Amino acid sequence: MEAWVRAVVEAIHSSRAQAVIYLAGGASQALGWLLSVPGASGSVLEVVVPYSRASMAQLLGKLPLQFTSKQAAEDMALAAFNRALKLSGPGLQVMGVGFTGSLASSRPKHGDHRFYVSTRTQNRLRTSHVTLSKGLRSREEEDKVSSCFVLKAIADACRVSATIQSDVQEPEIPKESVEQFDEDQELQQVIDGQVCMKVYHFADPMEKNFDRKLILPGSFNPLHDGHLRLLEVASSMCDDGFPCFEISAINADKPSLSIAEIKRRVEQFRKAGENSSN
Incomplete structure (x- = not known):
């Protein structure tokens, strides 16, 4: 494990935040990083990999219109957040993490190689979207890039400093969106x-x-x-x-x-x- 990865994971484990993580289509190395550093039991509540259509439909209670999309990642993050609220320890910050990707496969893909990672906390929804240059990396290398972004997203939600070394190129700069919720909006979401x-x-x-x-x-x-x-x-x-x-x-x-x-x-x-x- 690279030194910078270990440093970020140690900071996450020390943050008094707990997460439920839902991943589909990539970022598998992020799980290995999180679980191989001592202290994971204090910050990782649950991990689910809804890889099949049936698994995703059961997880979300619906079938996404598009599996690799901003909406799907945000729906996964919201479902994970609700799960985290039920599993978390008293007084701890919780988050839900949703990731969905379409990375290099055994057969060439017609569409873009891309991924979305979303984090949901009590008062914020943050989503990043990266389109990767096709043919530039192997599946394992694309998985590592997506894992770096998942790790960074979790660190940001934990409010810990994290500088990732993801090796993205100039055209691959992530697009980000952030939605902040005030107390009234949070309560309305409960009512709804x-x-x-x-x-x-x-x-x-x-x-x-x-x-x-x-x-x-x-x-x-x-x-x-x-x-x-x-x-x-x-x-x-x-x-x-x-x-x-x-x-x-x-x-x-x-x-x-x-x-x-x-x-x-x-x-x-x-x-x-x-x-x-x-």
Whole structure:
């Protein structure tokens, strides 16, 4: 493994971020890099390679109009992000990574050799697209280039510095797009069913090592001392659980909560935390 690769992977593993990674059509070396450096269990939650059409359709719940496309990579990243939210440890930053590529094969391809890599975090969607010069590299070499971009995308999402040595030529400069989400947009995505949850952190779980989350669901309209006491007692009985409150934005027998109403109820917890620390 090249020294720069190891340095980037070590920085990723030290970042307190966790990822679910979905790859199709390339970037296989990125997985080897991530998993061969100690510390991968803290940053890699799950890896899936949906290579067949049936596998991809099952993963996304639909068949992409085009498998090697910006939309497919972003759909994969969103699905991976939702999966990461469910698997992640308490208080950790999570991301979903989606990669789809059409690289050199055993037979010549009529279309471009290209790939897309997308990362989704709570408030950002970032996608890179690279078209490779045909005939310039072997499949293994193209796979390495795409692996470098996947590693860089993960490092960027972890907010760690990373300078990659991908050996791309002048015409192959990546095209990038970034979409940033504010709190209202994040909540709307939850209401619309695109994202399974939005997490608000009002305490640092790293003060203690927690193995799991201890969740108290409710409407909390309003939040009162009984709720706080109930979770406090539960926490004393299950000291390896990180205490969390859960509000359902969508209910089967009631209208969905509005963005303003969700924010109003969440604000109660912020104030309760401030009062308890005073």
